[in-house]
Amino acid sequence: MSQNKEENNELSSPTGGQGFIPIQYFTNYIDANIVLGRLEEDGIICWLKDENTVTIDPILSNAIGGIKLMVAENQVERARGILQGIQELQGELNRCPKCGSNNVQLISSPRKAINWLSSIVTFLMGSYAVAVDKTNHCFDCDHEFDPVIPPQELD
């Protein structure tokens, strides 16, 4: 009899009391949220663990392994497929436009000097301004180009 009531309680949990498994780790709050948004778009039930700790205390985040992307147990396979798709897409986006090489890495841009004014702008614009300070560097031809951030359509 009391078991029926327990089942009703599980309605508050979208997976019916299932466990969540970490399928990817992030050290970057922005990356984590972009991937989270993509998975949610595809109906994956997921959330970020240790997100607040990382944001508040970056030193502590090293000790606990960063931000974990937690996915509902029965959706892990689908989520991994979507993640792979995102990674392939990012590989395409980060291809060097000059020589077509994939030997490209995101580096901190030395072009933009940090001064008190840009610090204030960064603060006002939130964390997205930080990403703008990074640039892609091609290690094959030394060409540098701005990273393409997948467009986020949030309503």
Ligand SMILES: [Zn+2]
């Ligand atoms: Zn190149």
